[in-house]
Amino acid sequence: MNAEIIAVGSELLLGQIxxxxxxxxxxxxxxxxxxxxxxxxxxxxxNRLKSAIEIAEKRADLIIFTGGLGPTKDDLTKETIARHLNTDLQMDDDAFTSIEKYFNRTGRPMTENNKKQALILNGSEVLPNEHGMAPGMIYKKDERLYMLLPGPPKEMEPMFLKFAYPSLRSKLGSSEVIASRVLRFFGIGEAMLETEIEDLIDGQSNPTIAPLAGDGEVTLRITAKHADLQVAQQLIDETEEKIRKRVGEFIYGYDDSSLMEELIKLLKEKELTIAAAESLTGGMFQQEFTSIPGAGSRLKGGIVCYTNEVKANILQVKEETIQTCGVVSSECALEMAENAAKLMNADVGISFTGVAGPDELEGHPVGTVYIGLYQKGKKTKVEKLNLGGSRAANRIRSIKYGCYFLLSYIQES
Amino acid sequence: MNAEIIAVGSELLLGQIxxxxxxxxxxxxxxxxxxxxxxxxxxxxxNRLKSAIEIAEKRADLIIFTGGLGPTKDDLTKETIARHLNTDLQMDDDAFTSIEKYFNRTGRPMTENNKKQALILNGSEVLPNEHGMAPGMIYKKDERLYMLLPGPPKEMEPMFLKFAYPSLRSKLGSSEVIASRVLRFFGIGEAMLETEIEDLIDGQSNPTIAPLAGDGEVTLRITAKHADLQVAQQLIDETEEKIRKRVGEFIYGYDDSSLMEELIKLLKEKELTIAAAESLTGGMFQQEFTSIPGAGSRLKGGIVCYTNEVKANILQVKEETIQTCGVVSSECALEMAENAAKLMNADVGISFTGVAGPDELEGHPVGTVYIGLYQKGKKTKVEKLNLGGSRAANRIRSIKYGCYFLLSYIQES
Structure with a gap:
């Protein structure tokens, strides 16, 4: 089965998104x-959408549309497809009820054009929208599937995973199974990783190994095809084993995991609570920590100490430390981590202090970062980074390194 | 002139980038x-690239290709276009010298396939690559322009701005100038906004008015064309005025601004400092605040109080409040905002407490959020939200509403 994805929306062509x-x-x-x-x-x-549909029909069995299902006049994906396929639009009761509920919940009045969102292609399979109003749908004609999905990723992605994907799999009735596993690396560059396993990448066709880099991390996707899922998994296991023998020390997790999720998993396993003191990262560590449902029970809380005043008064970093060593120092990072944990009555403490940029601070160049690590009954530790990126990149990388260092610090006996 | 952009690369179709x-x-x-x-x-x-070119030729005067100019066997954009247009490839001396220099500088040996990168379509205008090896080019045939650009954004973007864009402008000999302005709205839905100004959207062709929604915000882009830039700006001013008369109260900013940036601007103007107490948002307000360079000087700091213990011990929310009203309450929000400001010695305090989800809390449904507002010498205020989204959406919207409410709270005399 071959697919084409058609995104509908002038905002794409204007470069707005x-x-x-x-x-x-x-x-x-x-x-x-x-x-x-x-x-x-x-x-x-x-007209242009219609011509895109006609072209796609010549080259794809599955045409997936995103966008243009909203309430406004601009939103014409459904209408155009209906006209093109000579079918009509029909009110879907479930979708209508769900839109009504949305308006009741938010206390806003429902307008006439909102009702339009509950219209579906007559005879299509409805994909419920649990994060918005416009339902998605799958329509079949002449052995060709037309899938319509909403444009906002926050609505489209969960709809695809929960409803479209399973429906598609069952329609495919595929005999060959594709299994894939992503190995996640930290602390090794893409070029270095590729050099280490170049012969494996070149020498294999099933499984394939595909590297991808981004945001200071590198991943390898191992993909195997086989009629038997178990055999496919075994092929992946063998390849992973070969990779682990060479660069296993840099692997921290699988698939969609993240360093933060691995950290949270470890804290849960060891029944440890954590507190944070954040200067240059301004709350990013805690924000990311709490973005994961259920993780909150591990986080006691933390202090964002953007000023020296707050470092001294709330976090009780010694005046002497600030005056003698400065706030961009290992001494300050250590006190921040330990004091945060003690103040919040947590088992573990982490701190971030340094220079995000764009300006220097206390004579330290942009990208100088100290990360303090504390655990009850353990010797405190500090790690220093020299990052060379933009303000945003330096903050994001500090968080990743912080998780990475803390993972091994907690695991040390 | 109409353009089509063709990106070449299997990594796009695999979703890797x-x-x-x-x-x-x-x-x-x-x-x-x-x-x-x-x-x-x-x-x-x-073959598929050739068919994409044929389709584009039917609907565009300018076809811009990105990617496929690299040294590997996969890279076949130039070769395919050359064959399709019946032209040949020719070594470009300047490009070749520049590739040689690159290898000398990095001390790596130049391989045979790297030379391939210096080949250009015979007769084309070369666009130098100052950040990589493959040059770009513009080729003209039958009044149609073919522009070939490298795939990596770090090479493509500076090449486009420095060489492709000026060349294009001079080729266009454009007499008409396009001006556009984005109006940013908060507190009004897309459908409601469109209903209010439907006649303006429908009745105008110059300027045009295009709405776009996302993350609880709506924007309108007003675009005007005219030979005289000043006249185009004036047309935009007039349209903005008409829109303001109807829905001006919901406009908070222009173009790439954000509610957070408007808040920071206001704090700077009034020389106010701020402190935050964050429960459900877990540090997101402060993280976003400090993501803006230079904004840090307005933020004293804040407390992430994910546990009742931290709310009571560090933030000094009264035990009585927590026991009688709960932490998801206006009383708790008010104390959090006021205490954060006083603890941190800040002029303004903001607090977020509520239920991000996925589970209920204290019997309150997901999406119940209280935002506390405090300013020295002013009566504290609390705003309640009933959001109906996912955990992530509820947190993001809480921050936006927080900025929105605080903006008007500070402006109230």
Whole structure:
């Protein structure tokens, strides 16, 4: 089965947003072995959309549309497809009820054009929208599938995973199974990793090994095809084993995990609570920590100490430390981590102090970061980073390094 | 002039990377008044690339290719276009010298396939690559322009801005200038906004008015074309005035601004410092605040009080409040905001407490949020939200509402 993804929305063609939907869907389709040969983006224009549909019909069995299901006049994906396929639109009761509920819950009045969102292509399978109003749908005609999904990624992604993907798999009735596993690395660069395992990448076709780098991390995706899922998994296991023998020390997790999730897993396992003191990261560590549902029970709380005053008065960093060593120092980082944990009555403490940029601080160049680590009954530890990136990159990398260091610090006996 | 952007690379169709190039180029083209009607992404496959070129030739005067100019066998953009246009490839001396220099500088040996990168379509205008090896080029045939750009954004973007854009402008000999302005709204839904100004959207062609929604915000982009930039600006002013008369109270800023940036601007103007107490948002307010360079000087610091223990011990919320009213209450929010400000010696305090989800808390449904507002010498205020989204959406919207409420709270006399 070959697919084409058509994104509908003038905001894409004006460069106001980037087409992350095509990426998300492509990745999912790659996992089930559906080949994506084309992505198209077209504006909110019925004629051009119609021509895009006609072209896609010549080259794809599955056409996935994203966007244009909203309440406004610009939103014309459904209408254009209905006209093109000579079918009509019908009110879907479940979708209508769900839209009504949304308005009742938020206390806002429902307008006439909101009702339009509950219209579906007559005879299509409805994909419920649990994070917004417009339902998605799958329509079949002449052995070709038309899948319509909403544009906002926050609505589209969960809808795809929960409803579209299972429906698609069952329709495929695929005999060959595709299994894949992502190995996540930290502390090794992409070029170095690729050099270490170049012969494995070149020498294998099943499984394949594909490296990808981003945000200071590198991942390897191992993908195997086989009629028997267990055999596919075993092929992956063998390849992982070969990779681990060479660069296993840099592997920290699998698939969609993150350093933060691994840290939270470890804290849960060891029944430890944590507190944080954040200067240059301004709350990012705690924000990311608490973005994971259920993780909150591990976090006692923390202090964002952007000023020296707060470092001294609330976090009780010694005046002497601030005056003699400065706030960009290992001494300050250590006190911040230990004091945060003690103040909040937590088992573990982590601190971030340094220079995010764009300006220098206390004579230290941009990218100088100290990370303090504390655990009850253990010797405190500090790690220093010299990052060379932008303000945003320095903050994000500090958090990743912090998780990485803390993971091994807690595991040390 | 109408343009189509064709991205070449199987990594796009596998979802390994997102097509930011299309966004970047589209935004630049919008600024010079070139209409982009389609984006296409196609894999490293000569037949499918050829068919994409044929389709684009039917609907665009300017076809911009990104990617496929590298040294490997996969890279076949130039070769496919050359064959399709019946032209040959020729070694470009300047490009070759520049590649040689690159290898000398890095001390690596130059391989045979690197030389391939210096080949250009015979007769094309070369766009130098100052951040990599493959040069770009512009080729003209039958009044149609073919622009070839490298795939990596770090090479493509500076090449586009420095060489492609000026060349394009001079080729256009454009007399018409395009000006646009984005109005940013908060507190009004997309459907409601459109209902209020429907006649303006429908009745105008110059300027045009285009709405866009996302993350609880709505924007309107007003775009005007005219030979005289001043007249175009004036047309925009007039349209903005008409819109303001109807829904002006919901406009909070222009263009790329954000509620957080507007809040920081106001704090700077009034020389106020701020402190935050964050429960459900887990540090997100402060993280976003400090992500803006220079904003840090307005933030004294804050407390992330994820546990009742920290709310009571560090933030000094009265035990009685927690026991009688609960932590999801206006009383708790008010104490949090006021105490944070006083503890940190800040002029203004803001607090977030509530239920991010996925589970209920203290019998309150997911999405119940209290935002406390405090300013020295002013009566404290609390705002309640009933959000209906996911955990992530509830946190993001809480921050936006927090900024929105605080903006008007500070402005109240």
């Amino acid at each position: 980037v087409n992350t939907n095509a990426q998300f869907i492509s990745r999912q389709l790659a996992d089930v072995g559906v080949n994506v040969y084309f992505h198209t983006a077209v504006g909110d224009n019925p | 997102v097509n930011t190039n299309a966004q970047f180029i589209s935004r630049q083209l919008a600024d010079v008044g070139v209409n982009v009607y389609f984006h296409t992404a196609v894999g490293d496959n000569p």
